[in-house]
Amino acid sequence: MEIADEAVRLFVEQGVAVTTAEDIAAAAGISTRTLWRYFRSKEECARPLLAMGIDVLTERLRDYWRGGLTLAQAISAIEVPGNPFARHLETLRGLVRLSRDEPGLRAVWLEAHFDAEIVLAGLIAEGTGRSEDDLAVRLEAGMMNTALRVAVEHWALQPHEGTDPPLGTTLGEALQAITRFLDADASTDPGRKRMIHLRPMDS
Structure with a gap:
């Protein structure tokens, strides 16, 4: 993550074209040889940031499905200060x-993605x-993936003035928007759990 943070910082500050692998390695305090051992290109150095974001988001969705939290509460936890990903949000914004x-x-x-x-x-x-080999499951995953990608891009591209909606709010709204598609056939199958279902505090 330190490499990813430094890479994106340099990309934002001086441009991708002029930023070299040597620049990134020096900023992260490692050798260029070590950098190339883990990454195929200088752009790949940003990948750990995205992988961590996906891991955090999937854990929040697991928390929701386990019960006790609304969807809004689970997703908004992405930005709780104690969450290790919270301090990387501005780096993510710059990368997107x-x-x-x-x-x-x-x-x-x-x-x-x-x-x-x-x-x-x-x-x-x-x-x-x-x-997970079920065609419907794969289609639902594709829909969810697209919704999450578009939501992050929408959040990142808004003018950042300190009053814009938090990322967790934007992600939650995107998931709610596709709820009727993802759970459309669950009502005809009493034995099937809904993937996302509205509870009193979800909206």
């Missing part, structure tokens, strides 16, 4: 903004008692 115009970073962003879709399929299967 850069990915619009930098093909290398955009490729890393989209690859991370490709991997996330597999994780989400497993999570949906776990939460609803179905197989």
Whole structure:
């Protein structure tokens, strides 16, 4: 994560084109050889940030499915100061903004979501008692993945004036928006758990 933070900081401050692997390695306090041992390109150095974000989000959704929390409470926990990901949110904002115009970073962003879709399929299967190989589960994972990606991009691209909605709020709204699609057929199958269901405090 330290490498990812330093890489994105340098990309934002001086541009991706002029930032070298040597610059990133020096900022992170490692050798260039060590950097190349773990990353295929300088843009790949941002990947740990995205992987950590996906891990944190899936854990929040597990908390929701285990009960005791509303969807809003589970997702908003992303920004609780004690959450290790909270201090990386501004780095994430910078990375997503850069990915619009930098093909290398955009490729890393989209690859991370490709991997996330597999994780989400497993999570949906776990939460609803179905197989992750089920076509419907894979489609639901794709819908959820797209909703989350668009939500993060929407959050990151808003003018940052300190009054914009938190990331957790934006993610929660995106998930609520696709609820009717994700749970549409659950009402016809009494034995199937809903993936996302509205509870009194969810809206």
